[in-house]
Amino acid sequence: MASAEEIARAADRKDIRDRWLLSAPALIIIFVAAIGPLFVMLAYSFMVKGDYGDVKFGTFSLDGWTSVLFERDIFDDTLGLADAHLTILWRSVRLSFYTTVLTLIFGFPTAYFISTRPPKTREVWVFLVTIPFWTNLLIRTFAMQQVIRNEGLVNTALIQLGILDRPLQIMNTDTAILLGMVYVYLPLMVLPLYASMEKLDFRLIEAGYDLYASRWQVLRRIILPLVKPGVIAGSILVFIPSLGAYVIPRVLGGGKNMMLGNLIELQFGAGRNWPLGAAISITLMALVMVALLFYVRNVSRSEAGHG
Amino acid sequence: MAKRPFDIRAQPGFGFVALLTFFALYLPIAALVAYSFNAADSLSRWDGLSLRWFISAWQNSTVQDASIRSLVLAVWAAALSTVVATMAALATTRTPPYPGLTFKYAFINQPLMVPEIVTAVALLIVFSRIKVWTGYSGLGYLVLAHTAFCIPFAYLPIRARLEGMDLKLEQAAADLYANPWRTFRHVTLPLLRPAIIAGFMLAFVISLDDVVITEFVKSGGQDTLPTYMLGQLRRETTPEINAIATVFLALSVLLVTVFFFVNRRKP
Amino acid sequence: MRWKTTALAATLAAFAFTGSAAADGELNIFNWGDYTSPDLIKKFEEKYNVKVTITDYDSNDTALAKVRAGGHGFDIVVPSANYVPIWVKEGLLLEARPDQMENFKNVDERWVNVPWDEGRHYTVPWQWGLTGIGVNTKVYGGDINTSAIWLDPPKELVGKINVAPEMNDVLFATIKYFGGDWCTQDKELLKKVRDKLVEAKPKWLAMDYSVTEKLPAGDYSAVYYWNGAIMRSRIKNPDIKFGYPKEGFPYFMDSVAILKDAKNVDNAKLFMNFIMEPDNAALISAFAKYANGIKGSKEFMPKEMQDAPELVVPPEFEKAGEFLATCEPDVQQLYTRIWTDLQK
Numbered sequence: 001m002a003s004a005e006e007i008a009r010a011a012d013r014k015d016i017r018d019r020w021l022l023s024a025p026a027l028i029i030i031f032v033a034a035i036g037p038l039f040v041m042l043a044y045s046f047m048v049k050g051d052y053g054d055v056k057f058g059t060f061s062l063d064g065w066t067s068v069l070f071e072r073d074i075f076d077d078t079l080g081l082a083d084a085h086l087t088i089l090w091r092s093v094r095l096s097f098y099t100t101v102l103t104l105i106f107g108f109p110t111a112y113f114i115s116t117r118p119p120k121t122r123e124v125w126v127f128l129v130t131i132p133f134w135t136n137l138l139i140r141t142f143a144m145q146q147v148i149r150n151e152g153l154v155n156t157a158l159i160q161l162g163i164l165d166r167p168l169q170i171m172n173t174d175t176a177i178l179l180g181m182v183y184v185y186l187p188l189m190v191l192p193l194y195a196s197m198e199k200l201d202f203r204l205i206e207a208g209y210d211l212y213a214s215r216w217q218v219l220r221r222i223i224l225p226l227v228k229p230g231v232i233a234g235s236i237l238v239f240i241p242s243l244g245a246y247v248i249p250r251v252l253g254g255g256k257n258m259m260l261g262n263l264i265e266l267q268f269g270a271g272r273n274w275p276l277g278a279a280i281s282i283t284l285m286a287l288v289m290v291a292l293l294f295y296v297r298n299v300s301r302s303e304a305g306h307g
Numbered sequence: 308m309a310k311r312p313f314d315i316r317a318q319p320g321f322g323f324v325a326l327l328t329f330f331a332l333y334l335p336i337a338a339l340v341a342y343s344f345n346a347a348d349s350l351s352r353w354d355g356l357s358l359r360w361f362i363s364a365w366q367n368s369t370v371q372d373a374s375i376r377s378l379v380l381a382v383w384a385a386a387l388s389t390v391v392a393t394m395a396a397l398a399t400t401r402t403p404p405y406p407g408l409t410f411k412y413a414f415i416n417q418p419l420m421v422p423e424i425v426t427a428v429a430l431l432i433v434f435s436r437i438k439v440w441t442g443y444s445g446l447g448y449l450v451l452a453h454t455a456f457c458i459p460f461a462y463l464p465i466r467a468r469l470e471g472m473d474l475k476l477e478q479a480a481a482d483l484y485a486n487p488w489r490t491f492r493h494v495t496l497p498l499l500r501p502a503i504i505a506g507f508m509l510a511f512v513i514s515l516d517d518v519v520i521t522e523f524v525k526s527g528g529q530d531t532l533p534t535y536m537l538g539q540l541r542r543e544t545t546p547e548i549n550a551i552a553t554v555f556l557a558l559s560v561l562l563v564t565v566f567f568f569v570n571r572r573k574p
Numbered sequence: 575m576r577w578k579t580t581a582l583a584a585t586l587a588a589f590a591f592t593g594s595a596a597a598d599g600e601l602n603i604f605n606w607g608d609y610t611s612p613d614l615i616k617k618f619e620e621k622y623n624v625k626v627t628i629t630d631y632d633s634n635d636t637a638l639a640k641v642r643a644g645g646h647g648f649d650i651v652v653p654s655a656n657y658v659p660i661w662v663k664e665g666l667l668l669e670a671r672p673d674q675m676e677n678f679k680n681v682d683e684r685w686v687n688v689p690w691d692e693g694r695h696y697t698v699p700w701q702w703g704l705t706g707i708g709v710n711t712k713v714y715g716g717d718i719n720t721s722a723i724w725l726d727p728p729k730e731l732v733g734k735i736n737v738a739p740e741m742n743d744v745l746f747a748t749i750k751y752f753g754g755d756w757c758t759q760d761k762e763l764l765k766k767v768r769d770k771l772v773e774a775k776p777k778w779l780a781m782d783y784s785v786t787e788k789l790p791a792g793d794y795s796a797v798y799y800w801n802g803a804i805m806r807s808r809i810k811n812p813d814i815k816f817g818y819p820k821e822g823f824p825y826f827m828d829s830v831a832i833l834k835d836a837k838n839v840d841n842a843k844l845f846m847n848f849i850m851e852p853d854n855a856a857l858i859s860a861f862a863k864y865a866n867g868i869k870g871s872k873e874f875m876p877k878e879m880q881d882a883p884e885l886v887v888p889p890e891f892e893k894a895g896e897f898l899a900t901c902e903p904d905v906q907q908l909y910t911r912i913w914t915d916l917q918k
Contacts, residue, residue: 016405022398023411026391026458033455034418037429051903052660053635054642074911075765084911084918106328109318113325116316123504127559128329130508132336134559135552136377137516138536142350142544143335146342150793153338171793172780186332188460191509195464195502199472205315219318229470233463236419237509244422246519254780255739258917265424265519269635270741271910272903274428281425288420293413349787349810369612369628431643438645522636527602527647528627538607538630544784 045278053272064275068283085263085280092260095174096242099181103189103238104231106182111193111230112223115200122198129190137184141251144180145171148252172254180248185241189234196230197223232295240288260284340556343549350544360550370535370551377515377531380446384453385461385511391454392461392510393503397495400469416463418456426456427523434524444526452524453514460513461506468502598623601841604641604648606828607632609701611861618848624841641666641833649836650845652700655827656742656898658690668832670843672698677850685827685867689897697829698846699867701858704825704887704895705743707817708785708804713795718817719891721751724798725774732777734795736788739781741913742898743824744771747798750822750896757901759908768912775916789814800826802863805884816884818891824898827867 045064047055071082114125132140147153148170155167170176200223208218224231246261258266260280267277342350346357364370392415399411418426430452438444476498480490496503518533525534536548599622603610607630615626629648631637634657640646642664653661661667672678673686673694681699691697709718714730722728724735725748737744746756748771754763779794785803788794790811797804801816808814830849832842848854855866856874865885872880879885887895901909 015402019398019402019405020407023395023415026395026415026462027411029387029391029451029455030414030417030458033430033451034421034426035414037426037433038417038421040432041425041429049903052664053639071911074908075761084914087918106324106331109321109324110328112318112321122501126501126505126508127562129332130512131556131559132332133512134515134555135336135339136533136536137518138533139339139548139552140335142548143339146338146350147335151791153334172782183331183335186328187512188509191505192464192467195505196467196470198501199468199498202316209315215319223318229467230464233467236416237460237463240419246423250739251782251784254736254782256775256778256781256917258914261422261424262917263914264422266741266910266914268424268428268639269633271913272635272906273910277428278425281422284422285417285420289413289417292416292420293409296409296412349791352791367612428639431640435640435643435645438647444645444647522632523640525629526645527604527629530630534630534632535607537632538609544787 041278042282045275045282047275049273049275051272053268053274055274061275064273064279067273067276068279088258088260088263091174091257092243092245095178095181095259096239096245098178099185099242100189100235100239102178102182103186104235107186107189107193107234108231111190111197114190114194115197126191126194129187133187137247138251140184141180141248144183145252148176148179171252172256174253174257176252176254177245177249177259180252181242181245184248185238188237188241192233192237193227193230196227196233200226236292243284243288336556339549340553342546343553345546345549348545350546350549360546361554363545364547364550364554367547369530370532370547373530373532373535374551374555376446376529377533380449380453380531381511381514383450384457384514385507387450387454388457388510389461389503389507392458392506393465393499395458396462396465396469400466401472401474416459419459423456423517423519426452427520430520431523438526446529448524448526449521449529449531452520453517456517456520457510457513460509464505464509465499465502468499472498599838599841600624601626601650601838601845602648603628603650603652603845604631604637604646605650605652606630609652609828609862611857613861614849614854614857617854617857618845621848622841622844624838624844638664638666644835646833647837648833649838649842650830650832652828652830654898655688655690655825655829656900658697658829658831659900661831662691662696666834667696668834668836668839669695670832670839670846671695672846672850675843675847675850677847680850680852680855680868680870682867682869688827689899691829697831698850700828700830700849701862701864701866702825702827703801703864703885704818704823705738705740705747705798706801706804706823706884707819708789708797708799708807708814709817710789710792710795710811710813711815712813718815719820720817721747721798721819721821721823723796723817723819724778725751725770727774727777727796731796733779735778736780736782736785736794736797736799737778738797738799739783741909744798744916745909745912746824746896746898747819747822750819753821756824756896756899757905759905764908764912768915771912771916781917786810800864801884805879805882806863808884809878818887818894820891820894822894822896825895826898 044055046060046062047057048059048061050056067082068085069082070079072079114122117125149155150167150169150171158164159167204222205218208222213221244261245259246265249255249257249259249262264277264280267273267280343360344356344358345353346359347354395415399408434448476494477490480494516533518537521531522534522537539548601624603626605628610628615628618624619626634654637651637653638657638660641648641651681694685699686694707718707723709723713734714728716728723731724737727735745767748767749756749758749763752763752766754760785794785797785799786806789797789807804814804816808816830846832839836842849858850868852868852870853874855868855871859866859871859879860876863879
């Protein structure tokens with residue numbers, strides 16, 4: 001019965017072809033407006049930097065790449081690790097990680113709350129989550145500033161209530177950056193979580209309780225595994241953009257300490273070292289990409305294991 | 308079925324955290340709206356109630372143009388990216404692994420991985436060549452650039468929902484001789500609806516917020532509200548900006564209300 | 575397939591959205607955000623029946639990168655003094671010869687033979703200012719005419735200082751503080767500069783742009799910042815005084831230039847000539863609150879600006895000020911590294 005097998009294989013081939021066709025528009029758009037231009041940047045990272053920004057076209061140099069990690073000391077000319085870059089990288093990773101965890105802590109219950117509302121009102125709640133984000137990022141950041149300033153809402157309220165006797169210095173600290181990022185990236189966590197929770201089959205939970213599971217066990221063993229894709233999607237959407245955050249460190253953090261986004265911006269701006277800027281960005285992208293692929297592969301393997 | 312002493316859907320504390328989250332989300336917004344009625348010149352002092360900033364925003368055609376341009380751009384980018392992201396999500400889920408699947412996944416999420424300034428400079432280099440060749444310098448470049456970086460934001464929630472949505476219903480429809488389009492239209496799409504809405508809203512919000520890529524891609528006279536605001540960062544931000552934001556908010560609340568009532572009327 | 579046609583038409587309509595063509599001509603200005611007086615533009619549009627489009631940029635480097643890439647469609651750009659030589663060197667500016675224009679006689683002699691554009695063959699003054707010290711005298715009553723305010727701050731001011739997040743301005747003042755010259759490559763001196771900055775940073779509260787709000791409100795008690803913003807702060811809060819760092823402070827001047835590939839050169843020249851008219855120059859200053867470099871514009875300016883101590887440099891400090899020159903690329907790289915060390 002080779003023919004049946006052949007038919008099945010042909011159907012498979014057709015299916016794969018259809019799937020390529022279906023994803024083609026997205027792939028093409030991303031190629032034209034994101035990946036293609038990136039090859040230009042890759043090429044730029046191997047060129048000699050121009051005197052006043054840009055690069056010297058057609059030249060070749062590895063300077064951009066070596067100075068990502070190593071630099072000649074400006075004073076005694078010894079080659080050492082670029083600790084400024086590493087410090088900035090570490091700060092960015094740390095703050096982005098905290099942001100992801102905090103958005104998850106607040107976003108998970110929120111998404112759960114929304115998806116357990118009556119079906120007709122759910123979409124209204126979704127809108128309510130996004131409405132604050134209809135106002136521009138800068139305006140939102142300024143508004144946040146009004147809340148956490150020394151004379152801001154929170155401090156005034158706490159002093160009036162007698163809880164504090166002098167204002168808490170939140171502005172211009174890493175805490176302010178963290179608060180700002182959690183605030184700004186929250187919907188990026190809530191919406192994917194909601195999208196995967198909304199279809200949660202509550203009969204499974206019912207069954208869990210029938211088997212005398214505690215509430216914690218139900219959450220841990222039933223709900224979490226079911227909404228895992230949403231958690232992953234949300235974490236990706238929060239973690240990666242926070243790595244490149246630019247406006248929030250400037251406005252709320254007081255701009256004293258750079259994050260990666262600011263460092264890269266400096267190279268393309270007043271620093272006039274485009275090859276270095278390109279090399280840092282590509283390094284960052286490669287790191288994130290590897291981590292992500294590793295993650296996705298692990299997840300799909302564990303899902304395959306579950307059957 | 309035995310009655311339980313609690314609602315099985317409820318998780319202890321979740322409602323409280325959710326309401327707290329909503330409170331925290333709206334607290335800065337409340338401050339923002341309040342300050343749009345501020346009579347003072349600055350955001351850090353309260354001088355009593357006044358509508359002067361609404362009037363001043365009304366007379367400031369630069370800000371109005373920029374706001375409208377932002378909205379138009381966000382609607383286009385969100386709509387386009389949601390459509391292509393839905394297609395891509397359908398193509399990359401609920402299938403045994405096939406050659407190129409991981410590649411596609413990485414490809415579609417790529418715009419997320421790259422710091423904005425890099426895409427911005429790269430796009431500047433490529434698009435300005437195209438502008439010189441074609442002589443066209445309209446809003447199309449911005450729409451294209453925004454659509455590209457919005458795709459992963461629309462794609463991920465839709466994909467998250469599709470994963471784990473089983474194929475039985477669609478197969479049943481196919482068994483009843485529904486053609487693929489009808490199956491999609493009447494079975495898959497309604498099931499996907501919440502994720503599509505979530506994806507669209509995300510893409511919309513992301514596009515509205517973008518400043519760096521827009522700054523580098525925009526042609527003459529194409530300032531959006533964020534790029535206009537960028538200039539104000541160095542100068543003084545007056546409550547006029549709050550007034551504009553308040554109008555935006557009022558519009559969106561209106562939209563939600565309409566949406567709610569239209570939805571309710573459906574059987 | 576009617577909906578497709580409709581959608582297509584809608585698309586085209588949305589994309590073809592360009593300004594009305596009722597005017598005789600057009601002029602595309604590429605300027606710093608929130609820097610162009612709407613009244614000035616309206617007056618120019620009415621006088622010459624030209625439709626003006628303004629597009630913002632937020633830094634010299636962004637503007638340079640965009641124009642260098644081509645396909646921008648701009649006619650006029652307003653680079654800072656230290657960038658003008660780069661624009662000229664890269665062949666981006668048109669030699670418009672404003673020095674031969676009718677209104678050039680109004681340009682203050684002081685701004686004619688400037689190092690970045692000897693004899694003004696390319697550019698016309700837009701606005702100028704300087705980076706100085708603003709202090710809330712209720713908090714600190716000592717001498718404020720020194721960079722020590724933010725480099726070796728008195729204890730009253732520690733933790734209440736804001737420094738402009740501008741690499742060149744900060745390094746300039748610090749190099750001068752140690753008696754060096756701008757664009758110096760003297761490693762020993764630069765090491766002192768870096769160590770001083772790294773040591774001083776923990777005593778600052780922020781490196782931020784929102785001075786006009788936070789200085790009068792008391793969030794900051796001292797700033798190293800642009801004079802126009804400090805003047806606005808003083809108008810809101812009279813306790814604020816302006817200081818000229820005696821060790822040295824940088825001047826800036828933004829100048830109007832025409833791009834080599836401009837499409838509306840005639841209108842751009844009209845505009846150049848137009849802004850050298852004293853009453854028009856006064857409009858520029860009234861909006862953005864910096865001095866303009868045109869003789870006789872003072873009397874058209876708002877009262878509060880005419881004798882503002884922030885805008886009129888006292889003679890004893892005039893010598894301390896210097897224009898930020900364009901440093902050699904190697905030097906610039908060295909400075910970027912110090913700046914990265916400072917902000918890491």
